[in-house]
Amino acid sequence: MSTASTTLPSAGPVAGSRSFFSRLREGDEIARMITFVFAASVVILTVLLVFELWNGSSLARHKFGLAFFVTRVWDPVFEQFGALPFIYGTVVTSVVALVLAVPLGIGAAIFLAELAPARVSDTLQFFIDLLAAVPSVIYGLLGLFIVVPLMREYVQPALKNTLGFLPLFQGPAYGLGFLTAGIVLAIMVIPYIISVSREVLLSVPRDQREAALALGSTRWESTWKVVVPFARTGIMGSIFLALARALGETMAVSMVIGNAPTISASLFSPGDSIASIIANQFSEATGELYTQSLIELGLVLFLLTFILNGLARILILATTQRGSDMGNA
Amino acid sequence: MKRIAAILLVTFGVATFFVARAALSITGAGATFPYPMYSKWFEEYHKKDSSIEINYQSIGSGGGIRQVTEGTVDFGATDGPMNDEQLKAFQDKHGFPVLHFPTVLGADVPTYNIPGVSAELNFTPEALAGIFLGRITKWNDPAIAGANKGVNLPGNDIIVVHRSDGSGTTYIWTDYLSKVSEEWKNKVGKGTSVNWPVGLGGKGNEGVSGLVKQTPNAFGYVELIYAVQSKMLYGSVKNSSGAFIKADLGSVTAAAAGAVKTMPDDFRVSITDAPGKTAYPISSFTWLLIPSKFSDAGKRDALKGFVKWMLADGQNYTEALSYAKLPKEVVAKEEKALNNIQ
Numbered sequence: 001m002s003t004a005s006t007t008l009p010s011a012g013p014v015a016g017s018r019s020f021f022s023r024l025r026e027g028d029e030i031a032r033m034i035t036f037v038f039a040a041s042v043v044i045l046t047v048l049l050v051f052e053l054w055n056g057s058s059l060a061r062h063k064f065g066l067a068f069f070v071t072r073v074w075d076p077v078f079e080q081f082g083a084l085p086f087i088y089g090t091v092v093t094s095v096v097a098l099v100l101a102v103p104l105g106i107g108a109a110i111f112l113a114e115l116a117p118a119r120v121s122d123t124l125q126f127f128i129d130l131l132a133a134v135p136s137v138i139y140g141l142l143g144l145f146i147v148v149p150l151m152r153e154y155v156q157p158a159l160k161n162t163l164g165f166l167p168l169f170q171g172p173a174y175g176l177g178f179l180t181a182g183i184v185l186a187i188m189v190i191p192y193i194i195s196v197s198r199e200v201l202l203s204v205p206r207d208q209r210e211a212a213l214a215l216g217s218t219r220w221e222s223t224w225k226v227v228v229p230f231a232r233t234g235i236m237g238s239i240f241l242a243l244a245r246a247l248g249e250t251m252a253v254s255m256v257i258g259n260a261p262t263i264s265a266s267l268f269s270p271g272d273s274i275a276s277i278i279a280n281q282f283s284e285a286t287g288e289l290y291t292q293s294l295i296e297l298g299l300v301l302f303l304l305t306f307i308l309n310g311l312a313r314i315l316i317l318a319t320t321q322r323g324s325d326m327g328n329a
Numbered sequence: 330m331k332r333i334a335a336i337l338l339v340t341f342g343v344a345t346f347f348v349a350r351a352a353l354s355i356t357g358a359g360a361t362f363p364y365p366m367y368s369k370w371f372e373e374y375h376k377k378d379s380s381i382e383i384n385y386q387s388i389g390s391g392g393g394i395r396q397v398t399e400g401t402v403d404f405g406a407t408d409g410p411m412n413d414e415q416l417k418a419f420q421d422k423h424g425f426p427v428l429h430f431p432t433v434l435g436a437d438v439p440t441y442n443i444p445g446v447s448a449e450l451n452f453t454p455e456a457l458a459g460i461f462l463g464r465i466t467k468w469n470d471p472a473i474a475g476a477n478k479g480v481n482l483p484g485n486d487i488i489v490v491h492r493s494d495g496s497g498t499t500y501i502w503t504d505y506l507s508k509v510s511e512e513w514k515n516k517v518g519k520g521t522s523v524n525w526p527v528g529l530g531g532k533g534n535e536g537v538s539g540l541v542k543q544t545p546n547a548f549g550y551v552e553l554i555y556a557v558q559s560k561m562l563y564g565s566v567k568n569s570s571g572a573f574i575k576a577d578l579g580s581v582t583a584a585a586a587g588a589v590k591t592m593p594d595d596f597r598v599s600i601t602d603a604p605g606k607t608a609y610p611i612s613s614f615t616w617l618l619i620p621s622k623f624s625d626a627g628k629r630d631a632l633k634g635f636v637k638w639m640l641a642d643g644q645n646y647t648e649a650l651s652y653a654k655l656p657k658e659v660v661a662k663e664e665k666a667l668n669n670i671q
Contacts, residue, residue, distance in 0.1 A: 076495075077518035144536075149543055174488065174544065176529055259493030259530025270529050276493075280532060283389035284495025284521040286415070 050302065057296035059288055068296060074261045074277070076285070081293035083300050085261035089178065089271035090304060093253060094246040096182025096267065097189055102239060104186075105193025109235075112194065113201035114223045125198065132191035140255035143184035148175040148256060151183075156268055167265040176258035179267035184256050185249055189242035196241060200234030201227060236316045243312060247305050250275040274301040352380040353631050359385075359393020359406030362497045362552065363615045366433055366652050367406070370643050374635055381631045390497050391521060397618045398422060403628055405618035408435070408497020409504075409521065410597035425622040428670065429596040430636055430663055431614040434585055434653035436553040436576045437502045438563040438611070440538065443468055443483065444545050450564040451476040451573045454602075454610070457566070458510035460487055460548060462517075463527035468546065476567070483546075490540045490549030493530025495521035501613040502550050505601040550611075553581065554651040568610040569602050580609035581653035589658040594666070596659075612653075622671050633667055640664060 054061075064071065064081060071082020112121045152175030159169045204227045212222035228235070258270020259280065274297050285291045357367075364387035371383040388396075390407040397405030398419050410429055411419075419427045439452055456472040459465035465472055469482040492499045503519040517523050529544075531537040534555040541547040542561075553576045556563045565573040574580050587605030592598045602610045617636070623629035640660045647654040655663075 073524065075524035076522045077520045077524065080524075144539060145543075152544070172486070174529060176540075254493065254532055255536065259532070260525065260528065272530075280494040280530075281522050282495075284391040284497075286391040286394060286521065 050299070053295055053299040053302060057292045057299055060292035060296045063289065064293075064296075068293075069300070072261075072263060076281070076287075076290050079287070079289050081289070081296075083274070083297055085263050086272055086274040086277055086297060087300065087304060088263045089181075089257065089261075089273040090247060090275070090301070091308075092178050092267070092271065093181040093185055093257065093273060094243060094308075096179060097185035097246045098239065098243060100183065100186035101190045101193055101242060105190045105238070105242070106197055106235060108190070108194045109197035109201060109238075110223060110228065113198045114227060115219075121198075125195070128191045128194050132195060136188065136249060136252045137255075139184055139188050140252035142187075143180065143252060143256040147180055147184055151175045151180050160268075168267050171264070171266040171268045173268055174258065174270060176256055177266075177268050177270045178257070181253050181257040181271070181273070182267070184252050185246045188249065188252060189245050192241050192245060193238045196238035197231070197235045200231040200238070203234075204230045233316070236312075240309065240312060243308060244305065247308065248275055248301070250279045254279055274298075274304070353382065353627055355381065355383045355403045355628055355632060355635075357383065357385045357393075357404040357406060357617075358388050358396045358402045359618070360390045360408045360497055360615055361387040362408050362435055363406065363433055363652070366647065366650055369646055369650060370635075370639055373643070373646065374638060377638070378634070381635070383635065389495065390500075391495060393618065397427060397620070403623075404620070404632060406432075406616065407618060408613065408615050409500040410599075410616060411618065419620075423620065423622070425620065428619050428621050428666065430617040430619060430666070431585075431596055431655060431659055432617055432639060433647050433655065434581045434600075434612055434614055435497075435501070436581045436584075436609055436612040436653070437498055437505070437550045438553050438556050438576045439548065439550055439566065440541055440556060440561050440563045441548045442541050442543075442545060442562075443485070446480060446482065447562070448477070448480045449562065449575065450480065451567065452564050453567045454505075454509035458506050458513050461489060461491075461506060461526070461528070462510070462513060463489075476573070485546040488544055488547045489525075489528030490531055490537050490544070490547050491525050491528050492522075492537060493532050494536075496533075497521065497613075497615065498534065498550070498552050499523065501601065501611060504599050504613070505611045508599075508602045553577075557651050566610050568606075568608050569604055570606045570608075572606060574607065574609045576609045576611070578648055578651070578653040580607055581612045582656055584608035584610065584612040585614065585653075585659060586656035589656060589662075592659070592662070594662075596663070596666070619670060621669055629670060633670055636667060637664070 060068070060081065068081065068083050069087070070084055071080070072084050073080045073082050074085065075081070112124055116124070152173050156173035156175070156179075160173065163169045208226050208230055209222050212226040213219070217225065253273050254276035257273060257276060259272050259276065260270040261272045261277070262269055264271070278294050278297055282291070282294050285294055364385070367385050371385060375382055385406070390409060393405035393407050394411055394415055396402045398415070400423070411427070416426065439457065441450065450473070453472065453476050456465060456476065459470075459472055466486055467484050468487055469484045474482050500519060500521050503513075503517065503523050506517070507514040507519045517526060529540060531540040531549070534551045537549045538551050538555065538559060538561060541549045551561065563576070565575040568574050583605050584600050584603040587603040587608045588598055588600040596614070596616065598614070600612050600614065603612065619632060619636070623632075640655070640663055644654045644660070
């Protein structure tokens, strides 16, 4: 009895260790499982995030319904909440930022990757990485104390005198507003565009360039007609990254946008963005409906990012399709 | 890696050692406006009685009310008193009420930047409400110029600047405007954030003062302490007795003293537009929110001990930090109210 009882439990660990070793031998399987869990955690996090935002805004969703998207009033005292001015501000500032940053960033990346000597390129890349690491509150301060006065004193009067017939450049020049926020955002996202685009351009195979040169194209022709189209998908990726950063940027925007929930065709007008109002008002928000409306704004921002990313993806798909068609023709 | 782990371990060990040494740790959260005062008080009180450590997180008044209601902190702090609905929510959740204890006083001052004007301007309540409603748009409007004879005010457009973040400063300002202007009360109301009829928003006192300083013809409001410490130009405001009063520690305390007679037993009182010849009209208390029942007798006695000390010796620290101290009448009333904490 006693021997049986001592041998029986020992069988367990032996069997266990054998299967443990056999599982170890199949290391591929373990690695697959572990990395799968890691990858799945991203999806789980996203779902949890949406669920929390959805759940936390139930009262506001039921009260305002779809009208939340088109209401222009944001009144914490009388508890009337609408997201329209904030959606407008977020989209307008991001668009202004991309319009300014994309040509500049891609141009700089082309120079660094294709035309500049390696040493210059690496040194400049160091500074660009440094810029990308600057906290956004620093950009906000820079915007408030340098860009805003410059805009008010020089840029906005100049724009008004030359392009003032456009509705974009009318109204009083406060210095703060959509245009200034867009410019500060552009300064913030340019390093991302340059950094990623440069890497992508550098990774274009040498044969591509050499083939173009061998066919008699100039250096610029090989860059613009062969290398850049080859790297197009990667460059678009850098623009996504920039767009995502611009949409969600909070601190710097809230310091220069003027924080007045207005919808105006003029880029000189002060406005407000979704991220900015959440950051501004959440800590002092009292009352269920008020807090929940702010949470619903978070949901709206999530949705907006989703839609804009989707639109950008469709746009890319369309352009790359056309590009390859042209290549075939 | 190993070294980092070792450093972390040592730090953690040292931290737990110190935490373990403090016999009693009390946590609070809430208003940012009195934070410098509170942290000074908690530090001094810890020096006096090293067995008690009070941790305070300045997360904003709204957060303070939320957290004390949730019961995640031992006490809260707020710049605007809890409303009846919030008091009821606390009572329903815990079965006993939460009490307000005024600690110090603050005030808002009007500040401006008019090219060529360095005088301290006088503002009537009508002028302040008119400017913030967007009815008065020029600096030389009779409503402003009438109270400032001898100052050459330009005909430029006024650029209104307000706080963009929710804040007790805004609560005091809008509470005042609601009292002096029927139109403001009905159209905009009072709150830590409101639907501003006009103007640009700056984040924090520094955001508002930054905008006012760099924008010609701007007009905004900031906390008195901030205006004093950053040596800003600010105006006087006409009080309910008809006198133009410049905000300072004395005139703010006078406003509290003027309101003592009408002060309810729960201390939830607004002292904007308070009676009194020398009272500054845009003043306010800031409050601690203390539950009236504690399950932990040690915490209860420690917190009561602190409030008692704060009302007596603690008040001597206020003026060095530019906070106005409580009038004697309020102190006496609070000492009595302390007995309601069980």
